Amino acid sequence: MTADQLFRQITLKRSFLCIGLDSDITRIPAHFSKAEYPLFEFNRSIIDITHDYAVAYKLNTAFYECHGEKGWKQLEITVDYIKNNHPDIFVIADAKRGDIGNTAKKYAEAFFGRMNCDAVTLSPYMGSDSVAPFLDFKDKWAILLALTSNPGAADFQLGRFEGDALLFESVIEKSKMWGTTDNIMYVIGATRADTLIKVRQLVPEHFLLIPGVGAQGGDLTEVAACGFNKRCGLLVNVSRSVIFAKGASHKDAVLEVTMALHQEMKKILGEKLV
Amino acid sequence: MTADQLFRQITLKRSFLCIGLDSDITRIPAHFSKAEYPLFEFNRSIIDITHDYAVAYKLNTAFYECHGEKGWKQLEITVDYIKNNHPDIFVIADAKRGDIGNTAKKYAEAFFGRMNCDAVTLSPYMGSDSVAPFLDFKDKWAILLALTSNPGAADFQLGRFEGDALLFESVIEKSKMWGTTDNIMYVIGATRADTLIKVRQLVPEHFLLIPGVGAQGGDLTEVAACGFNKRCGLLVNVSRSVIFAKGASHKDAVLEVTMALHQEMKKILGEKLV
Numbered sequence A, B: 001m002t003a004d005q006l007f008r009q010i011t012l013k014r015s016f017l018c019i020g021l022d023s024d025i026t027r028i029p030a031h032f033s034k035a036e037y038p039l040f041e042f043n044r045s046i047i048d049i050t051h052d053y054a055v056a057y058k059l060n061t062a063f064y065e066c067h068g069e070k071g072w073k074q075l076e077i078t079v080d081y082i083k084n085n086h087p088d089i090f091v092i093a094d095a096k097r098g099d100i101g102n103t104a105k106k107y108a109e110a111f112f113g114r115m116n117c118d119a120v121t122l123s124p125y126m127g128s129d130s131v132a133p134f135l136d137f138k139d140k141w142a143i144l145l146a147l148t149s150n151p152g153a154a155d156f157q158l159g160r161f162e163g164d165a166l167l168f169e170s171v172i173e174k175s176k177m178w179g180t181t182d183n184i185m186y187v188i189g190a191t192r193a194d195t196l197i198k199v200r201q202l203v204p205e206h207f208l209l210i211p212g213v214g215a216q217g218g219d220l221t222e223v224a225a226c227g228f229n230k231r232c233g234l235l236v237n238v239s240r241s242v243i244f245a246k247g248a249s250h251k252d253a254v255l256e257v258t259m260a261l262h263q264e265m266k267k268i269l270g271e272k273l274v
Helices: A003-013 A038-050 A068-085 A101-114 A167-175 A194-202 A220-227 A250-272 B003-013 B038-050 B068-085 B101-114 B167-175 B195-202 B220-227 B250-272
Strands: A017-021 A056-060 A090-097 A119-122 A141-147 A184-188 A208-210 A234-238 B017-021 B056-060 B090-097 B119-122 B141-147 B184-188 B208-210 B234-238
Touching: A017 A038, A017 A090, A017 A250, A038 A068, A038 A250, A056 A068, A056 A234, A068 A090, A068 B068, A090 A101, A101 A119, A141 A167, A141 A194, A167 A194, A184 A194, A194 A220, A208 A220, A220 A234, A220 A250, B017 B038, B017 B090, B017 B250, B038 B068, B038 B250, B056 B068, B056 B234, B068 B090, B090 B101, B101 B119, B141 B167, B141 B195, B167 B195, B184 B195, B195 B220, B208 B220, B220 B234, B220 B250
Parallel strands: A017 A056, A017 A234, A056 A090, A090 A119, A119 A141, A141 A184, A184 A208, A208 A234, B017 B056, B017 B234, B056 B090, B090 B119, B119 B141, B141 B184, B184 B208, B208 B234
Antiparallel strands: none
């Protein structure tokens, strides 16, 4: 998917919502647990409820790997289910990989060749040749960790690197030269929305993936105020507060939280994009 | 496995060799390809030939993930095969993971709970809380990327961070406080053996995992001269030059390369450990 195609979906759906399928087996409603593929059945239910309101799904590989081969299968069939039924939805493997060239090539094969994901999240620590093999795939994306929303972000990402810039800023500055606005995005933790203004000075045109809205405490209006660009430029990810929404009916609760987010996004898009 | 137990294996086998099972389906001998589990059969053959000469095996997850659920299964049954037949051999999942706390916990479950790996390689970029869940498992190890052996290491790892130190040095200095010499190791690329001297000033007691000997060009004697400590403190990983050794018989070629490495290590250990 190109940046233009993604932007088209955003304008069509009036949404820049990404739903994180962090499908923790210990937290999914009990009736899914009896299925042969409980994570997949749970995901299918979430997708069926939310697909009109979301432009992207993000699958966190850890929640599948901890179930071994059967978990991995459920990761793959979830991607298939999305792509077969909603080919215009952007699918992110939140895998945070990062390894030397010949290994990175195999990861790219796993997520772009075998699975039909549109994007993979990557750690920048090993530098350009750990990212390059992902950029060789046409219309696929590398989403680089820049500033994450966890406390540990302070350990290295927020330290000074090679002079005045912070490490995460240097990561953005250097890595934006490795690809284009059509194949590189950045993860910017929404709990630090003020820094989005600085990020936009570095990469005015790039898409940003914003985690940390919802369970991690970020604020959607503030994120949009600081991070929007002329083709939106944001995918805001919400995971736990959508998929584990609490209510008498899980379906109704998920729909309610999703529609509330969608309403808010529709309003923001209406104000920002004329 | 504790550091003392690992050191005991090193002295018993007179070896600090780790063999990397980067089992690339396009490079394994043709006769394995017909098996139902070709990667596993290949690995089993390598393990059967080399287990007397190696103290560790390192499984690079990318080469398994690119085959989906069947690949993941072969990763798991390889770990089982090693642990069932050679329980004293140290098994490393070379996964280079790194994510926020609740996700890191799931990765730790995958590699330490479900699989019986002794260690997982981790990227330090997301900081302390991305590593902590791995340290909660008794006698298991987090192996943090410090300085890698690829060209991209120059992009960030070798830049100045918060003053005079290089980023990889700051990673070591900060992260060594997160755990102990019994649950943290560091990856130090052997192609820069001179920097091992500096690393030893920072972490005189820690084990180091040294990739890059063999196909990536590192030199064993130089690595030992600069990196040894009083209980060896090194695991030197060799992947492609062992497992894809060339010769009339693949088995003989693998054995020959492995025994040559073992001879060299035996000599070094004889000189260094009295």
